[in-house]
Amino acid sequence: MADTITPIVMPKFGLAMTEGKLAFWSVDDGDTLKVGDEIADIETSKITNAYESPVDGVLRRKVAAAGDTLRVGALIGVVAPADVSDADIDSFIETFQSTAVVEDDEGAVATVTEPTQIDIGGQSIRVLDLHGPDGVPVLLIHGFGGDLNGWLFTQPPLAVERRAISFDLPGHGGSDKTVEDGSKEALAKVALGVLDALGVDKAHLVGHSLGGGVAIAAAAAAPERVASLSLIAPAGLGSEINGDFITTMAEATRTRDIEAGLRPLFADPGLVSRDMVQDMQRFKRIDGVTAALRAIAAANFPDGHQADLTRSRLEELSAPVQIIWGEADAVVPVAQSADLPDRIAVHVLAGAGHMPQMEQTAAVNKLLIAFLAAH
C-alpha cells in the first residue's frame, strides 16, 4: 500500500536554494490532482514559483501550512489514491518524518549536480550537465544578460527523460567575459563547442531570446547535429525590439535603474524581486561584463533595432521547429511569430511576458517535453 502514497516535498529551485517558504496552497485536502497541476506557491529568496504536482492522485494531507519555511526535501503534503486509509497516511507521515531527518544532509549534498568549467577554444565556459536516461540530449541556450540559472525550472524536468545541458554564453554568468564579435554565429560556435566537449553528436536545441537566434545560427551551421529547435521568444525574426531594455541591460548600474529595466521581462512586473535585481547588478560589476554586453548588443541590437536577422535561415531549416511566445512580451513583440511556414508550430501563451519559462513554467515544460519526445 505504501508505494501508492507519494510524499510532496519542498522542491529545490536552483542550486543555491536550501529552504523555501510555502506561500499558499492552491489546492485543498481531498482535491484530485493531475501531473502538472499547480498545488502551491513556493517562495525563495530569489523567486516565487508555482509548484506543480509530480503525480496523479488525491491530496490526502497538507503537512505544512501556508507561511511555513522548510528545508528542501521536507514533507509538505501527501498524495495517495482515495482508497488508502487515513491510518496508512498517518503512519506514512510518521515514517517519512523519522527517516527523512537522518538522510537529509547527506542525501541533499549527494544529489546536487554543480556546474563545471570546460575549455572551449581557449575560453572557460560554465556548463551544467544533468544526466538523464539515454536518448537525444537537449541543449539550453539562455538570452542576453541571462545565464544558465534562467533554466532552473526547465532543465530538471527535461532531464527526467534525457540528458539536459545548459551553459553560460561568453560574457555571461560563470563563463569568460571575452566575446569575439558578439554575433550569433560566434556564439553558435560556442554552443556547438559545448556539444563537442561533452561528446554529444546530435541534440535538441532550446533557445530563449538571443539564445533562440543563436540556436537558429547553430542549426544553420551544423544542421546534421540538430534534432529539433524549440525557440522561446527568439531574437532575429524581425527588426523590432525594446531598445530601452537592451540599453538598460548593457549600461544601467543603479539598483533602481536595473529594477525598472527588468520589469518589461515579465507580464507581472511584481516578479522582479530585490534579489533578481541584486544578482543582475552584481553580475554587471564583474570585470569585462559591460564590454561583453556592449559588444553583443552592438552586433545584434544596434540603435534600438535587431540586426543579423535569422528568419530566412530559420525558414530554410529542415529540422522540426516549434516557437513559444508570451502574448504580453514587452521585449520582442509576439507579432514576429507571424507569417512563418506552416510546418513551424507557434504557441502563444496568455499571461506570459518575455520569460514564459519562468511565468508559465508548466505550460512551457509541457510543450518542450512533448515536442522533444516526438522528435
Place this chain on the structure above:
Amino acid sequence: MSKKSYRQAINEALRQEMRRDPRVVLIGEDVAGGRGGSAGNNESWGGVLGVTKGLYTEFGPDRVLDTPISEASYIGAAAGAAATGLRPVAELMFVDFIGSCLDQVMNQMAKFRYMFGGKARTPLVIRTMYGAGFSAAAQHSQALYPLFTHIPGLKVVVPSSPYEAKGLLIEAIRDDDPVIFFENKVMYDDEEEVPDEMYSIPFGEANLTREGGDVTLIAIGRMVKLANEAADRLKAEGIGCTVIDPRTTSPLDTATILECVAETGRVVIVDESSPRCGMAADLSALIAEEAFADLKAPIRRVMPPHTPVPFASTLESLYVPDVNRIISAVRSVAPQTAERVA
C-alpha cells in the same frame, strides 16, 4: 563564489589588483613582516590584524614595503610615488594616527590635481582601520571619516560588508584620485558570499540594503549591519524601513538619499562618528535644505556621545549605537499604525 571574510575580501582585492597591474605596491607599518626585526622574520603577521598576509611571499620586497614607524615619511612617499607613476596602497594602521601625517594628506595629495591645473594625478589608496568595539581605547577607536569627507580632493569609502569591501577596494585602486578606505576592525571576521572574479562598485552610488515605505534609515560602515537588523525587527511589528548605505561619503549619492526621503518623509541617521560636525549633521543639513517639504517628522540621529571612546568595555558598549537605540529612534518618528505602508 564562496564565503569570504571581510579580511579575506580585502586581501583578495589587493592580490588580484597586484597581479593585474604591476604598478600597484603596498607600503606601511608591518604590511609585510610585523615582528621581523633583527631576526628578519618576514610574513609573521601580514599587517597588524593579518589583512595583508601572504602578499609579501607572492610579490616580494619590491612591492610590499615595510616602513619605520613614521607616518609622515611613508604616507608622503606614497603620495610622491602616486604622482610619479605608481599606484600605491598605503596602510595607515589606525586612522587615529592621521595627526602624524595630516599635511601629506590634506595639503599635498588632496591638492595636487587642483593646484597643477588638472595635469597631475594621484592614484593612491590609504587603507585604515576605524571604529569602536574592540576595547582599543581612545587613541585607536575613532571613526574619523567626516574629517576626510571635509577635505575637497579626497574620496572617502566606508565599506559595510565583505562583498562591498572587495568591490570598493578594487574601484579605489583603479581610481586616479587619492582615496581613503576605512575598514572597521570589528568586522574582519564577518563573512558572506564574495565572487572570486574581480569586480568593482562605482563610487557615489548608494546601496539600498532594505526597502520599506515608512522610515528611511541612513547608516554608514558597520552601522549598516545594525540598521538592517533593526529594519528586520521593525518589519515584524509592521514598520517598513528603507536602509541606505551611502558606501562613499565623498562623493555622496545625494539623489538616492533624497529620493528615499521623498518616499517616506521620515529619516533616522545612524553614524558612529562623533556627533559634532559629523556625517549625520551633514546628511541632516542636506535633507533639511533639499527635502524639507517631504519631511513628516523631525530628522533623528543615532550617534555616540561627544566624548573620547572609553576603554572600559561596559562604557564602550554604551558609547557605540546599538540596534535597540536605532529601533527606539525609528519608533519615535514612525507613522501611526493606520498610516503605515510597511
